[in-house]
Amino acid sequence: MKGSWIFLIYTGLVCASSLYHDQASSPLLLVLASLGYALTHIRSVHTFIPAQLAVQLSLLVALHAASLSDWCIPLYLLHMCKLFYGTAPFRYAVSANAALMLAYAIISMAARPFNWSTLIEVVFTAGTCLLLAFMFRKYIYDIEQQKQLLTKEKKHLSTHDSLTGLYNFQEFHKQMEQLVKQKEPIILVLIDCKDLKSLNTTNGFQGVNKILRQAAELLRIMFPDALLVCRYGGDEFAIVLRSDDMQETVNAVTQLLASEFPKLTGIEINFGMACYSRDGVTKDDLIVVAEHGLYMMKRESWLKREEHMLRSEKLRVVGELASGMAHEIRNPLTTIKGFLQLSKAGDYNIEPWYELIMDEINRMSMLTAEFLQFSKPHVTQYKIQSIQGCIYRVLSLLDSETTRLGHQVRFEHDDRDIQMLMDQDKMLQLLLNLVKNAFEAMPEQGMVRIRLFAAGPDAVIEISDTGKGIPESELDKIFIPFYTTKDSGTGLGLSICHKIVQDHEGTIEVESVPDEGTKFTITLPTSGTNDLIEPYESSTCTTISV
Structure with missing residues (x-):
């Protein structure tokens, strides 16, 4: 045991002091008690001793009785602290320490003439040792509690994402490996939030972080029975569900992610799914299938967006053409209208303005012809x-x-x-x-x-x-x-x-x-x-x- 040398040193000091001051009633008994007590603390010997703790405590009391020296107090205190620090129940440790102090008090009182001063000194020494041992136990207990808390926090930080509180990428792969080894029917869902990175320019990274936290919390609520919910990447999440009816679960997940999730969060998502063992029997097989499904959904979404943009661009061009055409035709029409109004005032004699009216009509004809040539599909002969x-x-x-x-x-x-x-x-x-x-x-x-x-x-x-x-x-x-x-x-x-x-x-x-x-x-x-x-x-x- 680590620290056994301390017991050996104090044992030698107690024996030497008692022999030097001639306190021992039987030097041979003292030497034998010292050797026996010392042997119980040697690593190569104490493993063969049955009821090791009881033997050690008994030999300690025998050593004290043989030496009649107060130099044994440190040995009592070391054993009491050891009892509190060990795995023994608290009540057992208190009882054992109280018994040790009672034995110490009896031996000390027997070696001295009885008087109140001696009694108070012995009681004070025993009480002080008990108090010190208890304080040591409390100090060690607090250290152990803090150590466990730090260990737990370290483990949590190493396995969870600090932003969303979900399992991180490494822990996902570790637990996914264990789930696949169980060979139970599971469904892996990979989710990607669309256009979330573009929101950094409008909402800032704090706003995007808030959206990610909301998305993570919503996934916990929507899938309370999920075996695993984790943050797979920057704006990607992964969910693992147990399912007895694959198709029913797939339909339910699709409904939630395609309809309910965007309504509640305000962001569109792409997702891909893989089922064990239909799509694969290993972790990597399931991830590949799910990522492929996610990619195909992203591609389809991108194509739809491009089609929408192209349609919008066409409508914009058509609007510009119509606006330009209306503007160009309005001017000649306004001119012709003015000439007709003048002709009405002159008894419908349009002769003074005939050439101007014809010029404007020819201009409209030319403009219309060029516009039709520009916009109307024509037969080409290459x-x-x-x-x-x-x-x-x-x-x-x-x-x-x-x-x-x-x-x-x-x-x-x-x-x-x-x-x-x-x-x-x-x-x-x-x-x-x-x-x-x-x-x-x-x-x-x-x-x-x-x-x-x-x-x-x-x-x-x-x-x-x-x-x-x-x-x-x-x-x-x-x-x-x-x-x-x-x-x-x-x-x-x-x-x-x-x-x-x-x-x-x-x-x-x-x-x-x-x-x-x-x-x-x-x-x-x-x-x-x-x-x-x-x-x-x-x-x-x-x-x-x-």
């Missing part, structure tokens, strides 16, 4: 045709207008014929719109440059002018329907161009420097029948000026 031939056709159509305005058009391309799958009419419309816009952007005589070259599998058409350019703040708006900076424009021209490019699976980009000019870059996929074409910069160039 054929593999030459891009160079399409650009040459545009140049010939604009020849007279180019001469009238005094502009120059330069077409630069290499000697190879680049072909692509196109609707020629739409491609002509695209190029005509862009070149005409370039003409309108140059109030004075200017240069329009058209470059055609191949870039890998794509054909690139660049149309640049030397006009007044577009402010940087307006570059992002030029493809928006009905947006225009012209006094007489409809705002649909570039929108139609953008749609034509998209229909041909290409891209259109714009660069502009105020007072220097604008460049549109169109990238279109070629037909795949072209020979390997080097980049434009390394090819021979043919320049045609109009």
Whole structure:
């Protein structure tokens, strides 16, 4: 036993002191009592002694009686503290200690002449030893209580989540392993709270923590018979339920989580379930199946959200188009209405305003035609045709207008014929719109440059002018329907161009420097029948000026 050396030292001191002061009535009996008492505290010997404690206490009393020395008091006190500290019941320890002190008092009184002073001294010593032993017992008891409390708290912190009070991830796996080993029918449910992380920006992390605590408490209430409820991750929870009827339990859990839980918490959730032994017979099998179900529900939820956003975007675009169309048509109608009112005042003579009325009607017709062309699905006729031939056709159509305005058009391309799958009419419309816009952007005589070259599998058409350019703040708006900076424009021209490019699976980009000019870059996929074409910069160039 640890600390036995203390008993051995005190035994030797008691024996030596008694022999030195010649207090022992029988030195041989003293030595024998000392040796016997000392042997009961040697580790290799005391394990073979039956009723070890009773033997030790008896030999202690014998040692005291043989030595007649008060130096035995520390040995009495050590045994009394040991009794209180041990596993013996409290009443037994008190009785044994009282018996020890009674034996001490009898031996002490027998060794001295009887008087009241001696009696008081002996009683005081015995009472003090009892009090010290009891205080030691209380001190040790308080330490043990605190130790148990700390151990319990440490265990709780190591197995529970500090925020929600549920079992944590590690404890979940540990207990889940034990539940699976029992081979009982259980259902594992993994729950993920949707969009909870996004609430950090609006509610702050304290608000999100409050929601998580509420969700955890609600899960405890909704599933009071659950074998296990834990916080599986940041915003994920796991529940394990015992079930005799799997399908009925699955339906009940689905109803609670899909309907009741969102109503009570205000947050949507995704969840996946796995049943033992239908979906697996090991912990990892069940977790994989449940996580797969959770992922599929997340994916379905994401697809629905994307569909809803796409539908909302379409409705927004339709609203913008309708608003723009109504605005553009209202102006000519207001003008025509005013002229008709004037004609009524002039006895319905509309001759003075006939040309103006017709201009407004033609404007509405043109606007309606462009809008229908922009929005109405049309039949396309795609054929593999030459891009160079399409650009040459545009140049010939604009020849007279180019001469009238005094502009120059330069077409630069290499000697190879680049072909692509196109609707020629739409491609002509695209190029005509862009070149005409370039003409309108140059109030004075200017240069329009058209470059055609191949870039890998794509054909690139660049149309640049030397006009007044577009402010940087307006570059992002030029493809928006009905947006225009012209006094007489409809705002649909570039929108139609953008749609034509998209229909041909290409891209259109714009660069502009105020007072220097604008460049549109169109990238279109070629037909795949072209020979390997080097980049434009390394090819021979043919320049045609109009």
